[in-house]
Amino acid sequence: MPNTALRVYIRNTALERIGQVDDYTSLTVVPRYNAIGSFVLEVSADSDKAGLLVEGNGLIIRTADGTLVDSGPIRTVDWSRSKDDSGEGKLTVGGVSDTEVLTRYTCWPAPASAIGSQADTVYKISGAVAETAMRTLVNANAGPGALASRKSPLLTLATNGGRGPTITRQLNQFDSLFAVLQDIANAAGLGFRVVQVGTGLQFQVYAPTDRSGTARFAFSLGNLTDANYSTTPPTCTRAIVVAGGQSSPRSCKTYDRADPLFPGLVLEQFVDLTSVDTASVDLAAQMDQAAEEALTAGAGKGSLAISPIDIPLLQYGRDYQVGDTVSAKVRTAWMTDVVREVTLTCTASEGTTVKAAVGTSDGDGTVARIYQYIAQVKRDVGRLKTRKAA
Template structure:
């Protein structure tokens, strides 16, 4: 690289999150941070390296670039291999995931602070609190400082509550996956969340992604893009049929539509099950609205842009933008603005690296606005093509 990019540093931690050493002789390192989803890493090292003995299950990695943490998480699968042409003791490949995996392995209990024999409720209810507050409460009561002793992760803390996001009113079904529930809330509220090591603790953080579309731009003309591909898939839900009650209370049905002008045709109905909700509840309308919005957002049409960016002195991943941020990328004649969903980055032993970003998808934050921008662009392309098709020869 022709400029002074921040180097990557790989630290090894033990099960108590204490630093054991630095791996400075790896042959390659690939990390894939993902927005509101569990990321992963793969590290390759010579098996006869003195650092190889540190790379054991139960330990973990903290991967830094400059002063920032790109990823932290536990080692899952060390794999050793050797061939007769190695001339040594072989190579060691270490696979792992980021610390968000703690959420993927937990469920939401209806009475989270009570013992297993005291789970008397059928749902956990969230009533009219900011999305961030609701997300923090779910983590806190199920696996955080406020959880019962048998479920508490002792070194997990929560960042301060910033009160981000609109008010949420919903019921969480008993033993739903914690990560899935947080993803639903965050997607509708336009928020991001992560778990990362801070000092000697892990910290759950909720944040509002940055809109960097004016400063973080990628194009072939700017020299920071090597390839790009773009695709669109049709919606799977344009009409949410929400059904509440029906067993112990009278059934109530609401229908919410969200038309997509770029995909005309029959409505695509989806049943949304709220039959566990008592229709006498004073917040019934808010719960049904929340459920409809989540179904329509998840089932909206999807755009997917995959690009291979190149770091330049003015624009570098991890310093100027990261997953969850909104950036701009030139697709054909126009700039397209959406969220960086994930980035696959491979570092080599010489300090070089290649980054491949995926921008925009159904998992993007602020999905409805992003899709609106995407289809404005998509509609322009369709309009141009129709003009070509209908143009009469002179």
């Protein structure tokens, strides 16, 4: 295979390497930022490794220089053969990234207690650093600190770096652990993932790296083959937060965030905190946090898809990763935003190609910079029309 080909290793259920697939015909792997990645591998059913490609085993995918792209369990193995095929046909192997393990768990109100002793209806995070709160949730519901019946035996936690702002929020009983981690991480500007380390899985929280000064993509630089951008309008510009009303008086407050592309548009959304006692000393912080998350999730979005070319001075895996901030030239302006996902496609004849999706798909407290740029273009066009009319 070409020197740029991705390296694929097979692991067993104990996460031990048991072979390498060096004769695959095609591979597509999509690592994602704060989301579940995926991979699809095609290989001849005659391959001597075909017997190892079974559900329950997994793949470890690395670049040619050994950098980890992604790893995770095999979920599907499909066999097909047509009348024109020679040999035993082909296998199409699909799987997901190891971060998927977090989707299997919920947040218990009292994670240290058995299911029959869940008297509380909420789990409260009060004045904790975002990374610490995320680690505590994973540890108590799925990691080493979880009940024996819930513990994921291969899951450990990386060292706490104390990253992110202090947060205060209340979780409803049995909220999805993965969804809660996404909400906290996206609002705090952090990344999280589960990756294979040795023969174990490790939950990691990290602060994305700003590489916008060095990872720059443009047609004029010769490292871009195509680019396109798109926008999605907002779904919430006014959060109506209501707390209490059950065992305590109601407290209602509105929070507004104007959209730059639709400055006069008001879209109200109810944010339910009625399970929060309005006598709580941190009521204001909880309401502020809930409003921030609703406005962030409902903000207008801009996304940019680019097809970069690896050149000696700038290569995926070595010079930028999923989650890093990069720069790309859109028309006449440079956009700076986060790499949300990367699609790496490798074939036996062409080696590896890369397509990156840049932009804020889940929001970062403000709309994506590209979205703001389009709003500015719209205003500029409006001024030109006004001048012509005058």
